[in-house]
Amino acid sequence: MSTSDFVNQAERLLVPVYGRTEAAFVRGHGAWLEDADGRRVLDFFSSILCTNLGHCHPAVTAAVQRQIATLVHVSNLHYSAPQLELAEMLVANSFADRVFLCNSGAEANEAAIKLARRYGHASGGRFEILTMLGSFHGRTMATIAATGQEKVRKGFEPTLPGFRYVPFGDVAAIEAALKPETVAVLVEPVQGEGGVVVPPAGYLAALRELCDRHDLLLMLDEVQTGCGRTGTLFAYQQMDVVPDVMTLAKSLGNGLPVGAMLATERAAISLDLGAHGSTFGGNCVTNAAAVATLGVLLAPETLPRARVAAARLRSGLERLAAQHPETIETVRGMGLLLGLELRDGERARTVAARALDAGLLLNVTAERVLRIAPPLVVTDEEIDLCLAILKGALPS
Numbered sequence: 193m194s195t196s197d198f199v200n201q202a203e204r205l206l207v208p209v210y211g212r213t214e215a216a217f218v219r220g221h222g223a224w225l226e227d228a229d230g231r232r233v234l235d236f237f238s239s240i241l242c243t244n245l246g247h248c249h250p251a252v253t254a255a256v257q258r259q260i261a262t263l264v265h266v267s268n269l270h271y272s273a274p275q276l277e278l279a280e281m282l283v284a285n286s287f288a289d290r291v292f293l294c295n296s297g298a299e300a301n302e303a304a305i306k307l308a309r310r311y312g313h314a315s316g317g318r319f320e321i322l323t324m325l326g327s328f329h330g331r332t333m334a335t336i337a338a339t340g341q342e343k344v345r346k347g348f349e350p351t352l353p354g355f356r357y358v359p360f361g362d363v364a365a366i367e368a369a370l371k372p373e374t375v376a377v378l379v380e381p382v383q384g385e386g387g388v389v390v391p392p393a394g395y396l397a398a399l400r401e402l403c404d405r406h407d408l409l410l411m412l413d414e415v416q417t418g419c420g421r422t423g424t425l426f427a428y429q430q431m432d433v434v435p436d437v438m439t440l441a442k443s444l445g446n447g448l449p450v451g452a453m454l455a456t457e458r459a460a461i462s463l464d465l466g467a468h469g470s471t472f473g474g475n476c477v478t479n480a481a482a483v484a485t486l487g488v489l490l491a492p493e494t495l496p497r498a499r500v501a502a503a504r505l506r507s508g509l510e511r512l513a514a515q516h517p518e519t520i521e522t523v524r525g526m527g528l529l530l531g532l533e534l535r536d537g538e539r540a541r542t543v544a545a546r547a548l549d550a551g552l553l554l555n556v557t558a559e560r561v562l563r564i565a566p567p568l569v570v571t572d573e574e575i576d577l578c579l580a581i582l583k584g585a586l587p588s
């Protein structure tokens with residue numbers, strides 16, 4: 193099948209919700225994808241930040257192959273090993289005492305939202321969750337209500353009540369917005385879909401202090417920033433803060449669908465017997481993939497190497513920005529979650545299209561931000577190739 197066959201079939205068969213670029217991929221290895229026409233493409237998008245260890249990482253592939261030949265699924269009415277191994281690893285390497293396992297970021301956030309509602313009902317009948325303008329938390333009815341972008345809610349009204357939006361990065365705005373019914377704050381440490389926006393230094397620590405003063409749950413959505421993407425296993429570990437709740441998905445299974453909501457004991461017990469569930473949450477195969485993924489992320493060399501790669505890529509992007517001030521407004525981000533904000537959206541789309549023609553896959557988010565997120569295993573040569581292709585794709 194050629195790329196145009198894929199495009200024609202997708203147009204005929206699939207619900208047309210995605211704006212797709214004409215690229216169909218058939219194989220992946222490390223930072224590279226191969227398309228249906230046999231062309232190799234350097235993947236600096238990590239399949240929407242889901243393959244932080246690169247495509248088909250051997251440790252994850254071996255774990256999946258082993259597990260799929262042993263036991264594929266056990267219901268949550270019984271016990272199975274991979275989900276317990278995964279929970280042990282998550283608890284041992286984070287602030288959390290307990291874990292709820294699911295299959296996606298939206299589901300992890302649904303669990304967090306339900307937890308906050310239960311926590312609030314038990315502490316004075318509170319229910320409201322404050323979230324940030326520009327945030328993204330998923331596409332289910334609860335998570336579009338949590339998402340601070342009008343376009344994702346448009347046409348789905350009435351949306352779930354109990355959410356209000358405040359400016360990102362502004363603790364005073366949150367304090368001013370508090371009402372007696374407010375029970376939690378849900379926030380991304382770095383806004384991903386919102387345009388790779390990093391909050392001011394000290395923001396989350398100040399938010400922690402505010403939450404403590406008002407008995408609010410601080411819930412971090414690390415669906416995009418987690419799993420080594422920002423240079424530490426979780427972004428909060430660089431931000432002088434300990435949350436009550438954290439959600440993960442995307443790269444937790446290095447491409448397999450795994451989500452998790454992590455919580456402290458005090459918060460977790462709000463979800464008691466029968467309060468929540470998921471048929472496939474904790475699935476043996478996806479959770480074996482997550483155990484293998486975390487194993488590689490926690491190996492002594494992985495995150496230090498990712499930080500070195502991030503420094504090289506960032507300084508290269510900053511050089512490009514200095515050479516093209518008429519096109520590039522800023523470079524920002526954390527670790528290997530980087531954004532190049534261009535001066536206009538059309539130019540961002542043109543640069544991404546030219547880069548793809550030259551063999552580099554990037555993504556445009558928030559209209560005019562080129563999101564640059566290679567796998568953590570990216571080599572210096574691959575970074576230099578990305579920079580060379582980008583240079584060629586920028587208007588001269």
Ligand SMILES: Cc1ncc(COP(=O)(O)O)c(C=O)c1O
Nearest residue numbers: 296297298328329330384415416
């Ligand atoms: C921060 C954040 N939260 C939640 C989600 C939703 O995750 P999923 O698409 O797996 O439901 C995303 C997806 O982009 C995300 O970036």
